[in-house]
Amino acid sequence: MMGWGDFPQQGWRKGPWTLEEDKLLSEYVKLHGEGRWSSVARCAGLNRSGKSCRLRWVNYLRPGLKRGQITPQEEGIIIELHALWGNKWSTIARYLPGRTDNEIKNYWRTHFMKREKSSNQKQEKQKAQVLNKKLQLQKEQEQQKQLGVDKTKAIDITNEGKIHEAQEKQEMVCMYPTLGDHCLPVMSQDVASWADFVVDDGLLWGGLWNLDDQVCHTSNCSKIAKQNQATAFSFGGGSNNAYSSTGGYIF
């Protein structure tokens, strides 16, 4: 497929856009509107592929784009919507006026992938610890068996109970109930830090969702909202809850 007015013999310019190119593109779009990107490239006198022109316009030149840091509110929205839709960045971007899918995608990668990674590392560490304990205990048991000591049984049972308890504690929990299929598995010990993170940053239920008056009535939304309400964490800023009385999210 060729698309985008790409002529293979043509060497489209790549790399960062110059001010001059931006100006040409902006003026062209102002005059002729968005769309027909392949002809934009030709008609505006830009040696850029249509695809590149569209991207530049959508992500950088389009009026009304917010620049600068993602606010905690926006972060909360991103988390929630990512829980709903996964990596549907363009869909998520629709609920964040002035933000582009690219921006959100980048933000998620740098902020949350990192978090997930470190959390996974923790898990591995803890798993290894439990395994070590178990192995150590097995060794001890074998030694005791070899010595033919029966009286240690009671102690073993106690120890096994402890191990079992420890294992249960190590059981994976979904650190964020709304994540559904995308839930990030963490150890229970991590929940506290996660909660800290959520509360400290004023995420989720604090002052969110005050965007367009669109209501999400999907059963999924309601279900997730209920899950969130039932969550053990106590989030602050309940007055601004996004879950509306009509049983849907106000977006």
Next chain:
DNA sequence: AACCTGCACAACCGCACGACA
């Protein structure tokens, strides 16, 4: 001062999909 590292952002690439001839 030089180097390294991590972060934020911009841009590119490949693929999928819908419209249309």
Next chain:
DNA sequence: CTGTCGTGCGGTTGTGCAGGT
């Protein structure tokens, strides 16, 4: 029905900068 074109999307890579060593 099929092929082409235009478009959008998600993943990935490149780059510049700031902060740390």
